[in-house]
Amino acid sequence: MNLNQQTIAGLAEHLESAELRRHEVIKITEAHPEMDWDDAYAIQAEILRRKLARGHKVVGLKAGLTSHGKMKQMGVSTPVFGWLVDYFSVADGGEIKHDQLIHPKVEPEIVFVTKKALKGPGCHIGAVLAATDFVMPGIEIIDSRYKDFKFDLKSVIADNCSSTRFVLGGQMTPVAGLDLRTLGVVMEKNGEPVAIGAGAAVLGHPAAAIAALANHLGARGEEIPAGTMILSGGVTEAIAVNPGDHITLRIQSLGSVSTRFV
Ligand code: 0L1
Numbered sequence: 001m002n003l004n005q006q007t008i009a010g011l012a013e014h015l016e017s018a019e020l021r022r023h024e025v026i027k028i029t030e031a032h033p034e035m036d037w038d039d040a041y042a043i044q045a046e047i048l049r050r051k052l053a054r055g056h057k058v059v060g061l062k063a064g065l066t067s068h069g070k071m072k073q074m075g076v077s078t079p080v081f082g083w084l085v086d087y088f089s090v091a092d093g094g095e096i097k098h099d100q101l102i103h104p105k106v107e108p109e110i111v112f113v114t115k116k117a118l119k120g121p122g123c124h125i126g127a128v129l130a131a132t133d134f135v136m137p138g139i140e141i142i143d144s145r146y147k148d149f150k151f152d153l154k155s156v157i158a159d160n161c162s163s164t165r166f167v168l169g170g171q172m173t174p175v176a177g178l179d180l181r182t183l184g185v186v187m188e189k190n191g192e193p194v195a196i197g198a199g200a201a202v203l204g205h206p207a208a209a210i211a212a213l214a215n216h217l218g219a220r221g222e223e224i225p226a227g228t229m230i231l232s233g234g235v236t237e238a239i240a241v242n243p244g245d246h247i248t249l250r251i252q253s254l255g256s257v258s259t260r261f262v
């Protein structure tokens with residue numbers, strides 16, 4: 001690590017305040033080009049520590065930048081990982097106040113819920129599928145705190161991978177008998193399809209994103225506990241939304257989920 005604890009705490013406060021006060025900031029590597037990957041995840045962890053200290057709870061984990069569409073959109077080539085806390089959760093069909101966010105975008109995601117713990121190194125899609133209780137469709141709302149969604153990988157990791165809200169719905173579908181690679185994914189904005197893809201867009205198989213998360217945590221001596229909800233990453237590029245927009249995600253065999261921006 002290249003940053004000291006005081007700098008990490010200051011950057012965590014800077015990024016969390018941008019989230020809570022809804023204003024953009026410049027990517028933090030501009031002022032701290034020496035920042036390394038461990039510094040980036042340490043800032044992310046410090047933001048979580050601040051939220052837990054105020055009584056919030058972790059309700060899930062996420063992998064991001066797991067599809068070629070997203071990687072191309074953001075000009076990067078490596079997945080990133082983050083956490084989801086209680087107030088990020090929005091009920092299926094529920095409203096999201098656009099003015100509580102900076103410049104939100106939506107992503108269609110295949111969501112996993114585990115029934116057994118997963119720990120790397122060496123976690124693979126077979127272990128993930130054996131440990132999966134069910135999958136379901138989820139809309140992730142991302143809202144980078146960086147100006148114009150312009151960042152590099154270390155800056156976005158520190159910003160908890162742009163996480164802000166998520167909506168889960170559809171059916172709790174067991175993975176036995178499902179080929180997650182060929183599941184069709186259609187996201188509609190105001191009744192028009194705006195993003196179309198299939199599960200294989202996520203690292204060749206969405207379970208590979210969960211395995212990558214387990215291996216990332218394993219390298220830090222941590223695991224994915226049983227009963228964890230995990231967003232496996234946007235199947236397509238993210239779509240910008242405005243007040244009044246109604247978003248519906250339909251995933252073959254898994255059902256649909258929707259939200260409205262007001
Ligand atoms: O969930 C995601 O794929 C977001 C990862 C962070 C990059 C972004 O803001 O698009």
Ligand code: MG
Binds near residue numbers: 064109234
């Ligand atoms: Mg995502």
